[in-house]
Amino acid sequence: MPASTASPPTAASAPPAGRRPAARRRRAAALLLLLPALIALILFFVLPLLDIIIGSFTDPEPGLGNYLALFSDGYTLRVLGRTLLVALIVTLVGLLLGYPYAYMMTLASPTTRAVMVTVVLVPFWTSMMARNFAWMVLIQDGGVVQGILSLVGLSGVTLLGTATGVALSMTQVLLPFMVLPMFSVMQQIDRRLLLAGQSLGASRLSTFRKVYLPLSLPGVISGGSLVFVLALGFYVTPALLGSPQSALIAQIISVRTRDLLDFGGAGAMGVLILVVTLIALGASRRLAGTGTAVAAHAVAAGGDR
Amino acid sequence: MTAGDGRIELTDLCKRYGSGPLVVDHVNIDIASGEFITLLGPSGSGKTTTLNMIAGFTDVTSGTIKLGGRDIAPLPPHRRAFGMVFQSYALFPHMTVAQNVAFPLRERKVAKEEIARRVEETLRLVDLGGMGGRRPDELSGGQQQRVALARAVVFSPSVLLLDEPLSALDRKLRQTLQQEIKRLHEELKLTFVFVTHDQDEAMSLSDRIAVFNAGRVERIGTPADLYRDPGTRFVAGFLGESNLFSGRLRPGGVYEWAGHKWAVRDADGLPAGRDLVVRPERLLLAAAPTDVPAGVNSVQAKVTGLFFQGTHQRAELDYGDGMTGCAVLSPDAMAGIRAGSSVTAYWDPAHQVLVTPPTDPHPNEETA
Missing domain, CATH: 3.40.50.300 (P-loop containing nucleotide triphosphate hydrolases)
Known part of the structure; x- marks a missing residue:
């Protein structure tokens, strides 16, 4: 006992003398390790982004002209609205498909689970072009999907070149971003909580609604915001499967830069979509706490644009 | 409700x-x-x-x-x-x-x-x-x-x-x-x-x-x-500690284990294959065979370890034949007992119980 009461003061008095320089050195070392990434980020991300933002205010002439044009041309806002709608539909349909799928993954045997993960990840591993052309073949007039739809009485539905076709393909491509975050959250839910809920008088359905669903919500928000943000900036799929009449925002940015050489206007659109994205992420952060939104940022940076 | x-x-x-x-x-x-x-x-x-x-x-x-x-x-x-x-x-x-x-x-x-x-x-x-x-x-x-x-x-x-x-x-x-x-x-x-x-x-x-x-x-x-009265060897082994002897019941109230013959009461009509259990607190130790009172059952043992546990002392015993057990005694009753010494362990026949040996091997039994 005497030894233990005597030791804390010595332990406490030692650090000021010896530990601080060591801690400082450790912090310096940590900074050094971050340096390469930091330089790359500043050089290839922050500076170009600043250039775009500045350009959106100065090119072709200084002022808010580019932004005023965006809000007044009656076209950009419509495209933005369509883009938001498609992203929302892709997110909701993805949730409906992904939630039960992720849930079944938590119940499956390790082998079955590995198969299920693989099935979800296949679109990830296929070349972007192969995937999009495959969808093109599937949804073209007279294609497989149209054939199936006509079997259930929906004949003559055109998908290729429409926002619906684009959303269909995007849903499939983005499914892993939906399923995997939800699965990782669901996997951590103690299934005995469900037994506890039932033992306390709640039916299976009620236990699911009051215990499982709230606990899986961080995964839902994380997956949902991820898919929503990725869908907002999707370019290749709408460019190949869509049409100018159903263009999404990434397509008209491309048209501005490559065909119209209107870099200022394109920059303004880029900033607009960036702001919308940040608002979406901020909202999801509000909903689910910091952790999930950080994860969303992390994966969004490496996403399929 | x-x-x-x-x-x-x-x-x-x-x-x-x-x-x-x-x-x-x-x-x-x-x-x-x-x-x-x-x-x-x-x-x-x-x-x-x-x-x-x-x-x-x-x-x-x-x-x-x-x-x-x-x-x-x-x-x-x-x-x-x-x-x-x-x-x-x-x-x-x-x-x-x-x-x-x-x-x-x-x-x-x-x-x-x-x-x-x-x-x-x-x-x-x-x-x-x-x-x-x-x-x-x-x-x-x-x-x-x-x-x-x-x-x-x-x-x-x-x-x-x-x-x-x-x-x-x-x-x-x-x-x-x-x-x-x-x-x-x-x-x-x-x-x-x-x-x-x-x-x-x-x-x-x-x-x-x-x-x-x-x-x-x-x-x-x-x-x-x-x-x-644990009834079976499994229960005896699982509930509390025991000194367990797997010997045989002989006619005339005798229990035989490794050459020892012990008195048993009320054993008429029981099958011969019974194990004998003595709880550690019922076991007494004598440093010299002459200290063992009459009318008890006894067995030679080697003290492999002695542990002071405040209210009592605990002696780990080795009866030979791979049989081990223990005795729990008040500090006074341990006088003259040292780790490594040979002792006579004895008990009142009223304090022993006969239990059914396992019919089939239970792998978990000894872990208790």
Whole structure:
């Protein structure tokens, strides 16, 4: 006992003398390790982004002209609205498909689970072009999907070149971003909580609604915001499967830069979509706490644009 | 829903997974209303499966479970209205302590003011008054288990099922919570069905213990009865410590083990294959053979270790033939006994019991 009461003061008095320089050195070392990434980020991300933002205010002439044009041309806002709608539909349909799928993954045997993960990840591993052309073949007039739809009485539905076709393909491509975050959250839910809920008088359905669903919500928000943000900036799929009449925002940015050489206007659109994205992420952060939104940022940076 | 008739009858209860062996094998237990019964056994002995069948989490293969004389087999878990406490606490992490405790009341559509009153009352019962606003992860393990207890009794169930509720806690907390559980049982007068692999816990808490072995109830009785007369070698080995001799019963009241002949009483008509058990506190040691009084049974032993344990001393003994045992003695009775010395261990024949040897090998038996 005497030894233990005597030791804390010595332990406490030692650090000021010896530990601080060591801690400082450790912090310096940590900074050094971050340096390469930091330089790359500043050089290839922050500076170009600043250039775009500045350009959106100065090119072709200084002022808010580019932004005023965006809000007044009656076209950009419509495209933005369509883009938001498609992203929302892709997110909701993805949730409906992904939630039960992720849930079944938590119940499956390790082998079955590995198969299920693989099935979800296949679109990830296929070349972007192969995937999009495959969808093109599937949804073209007279294609497989149209054939199936006509079997259930929906004949003559055109998908290729429409926002619906684009959303269909995007849903499939983005499914892993939906399923995997939800699965990782669901996997951590103690299934005995469900037994506890039932033992306390709640039916299976009620236990699911009051215990499982709230606990899986961080995964839902994380997956949902991820898919929503990725869908907002999707370019290749709408460019190949869509049409100018159903263009999404990434397509008209491309048209501005490559065909119209209107870099200022394109920059303004880029900033607009960036702001919308940040608002979406901020909202999801509000909903689910910091952790999930950080994860969303992390994966969004490496996403399929 | 008030504390009604909490009598539980298990009749020929069996459980088989797929085409495997019976993990619960014709279990028959009649639990009186208000009784504290412990299902004790090593892991894999079927005690938890039995509890899960009572709770309704596991389907019954055959046999019946009755509550208050009514077959509850068709009832899903949430209609059985048993309180249940889990080893892992199983508190809802997204709810406060008060919300956790209120959960079963809200499910039963109890009025709001009534919920608030009963939650506070029940939290006070488990010494957690004023903690209702905390989150489960802000509490210690012991406090979390108290919340789980409060949540399991707040709706006045007739039966409380406890699945190794103390296993995750450290020794000191375990003792405190044991007292707490005992007190709850006395105050609430519910039927408690308690599952554990810890014999001390079982003996200090229970009115009766059902000892499980390989899916069967090997013995059922009060802790004192089971300790005094374990009946089978498995129970003797699992409940408390024993000096166990596997010899043979000879005609004329003689038990023979490794050349020793001991007197036995009331052994007429018993089969010859019986094991003899002497509890450590019944064993006495003599440094010299001349110190052994007349009329006792005795055996030579080597003291392999001596341990001072405050209220008593413990001597580890080696009887040769690979047989070991121990004696627990007051410090005075240990005079002249040293580690490494040869002694004579002796006991009053009235303090020995004969038990049935294992019929089939139970791999877990010696781990007890």
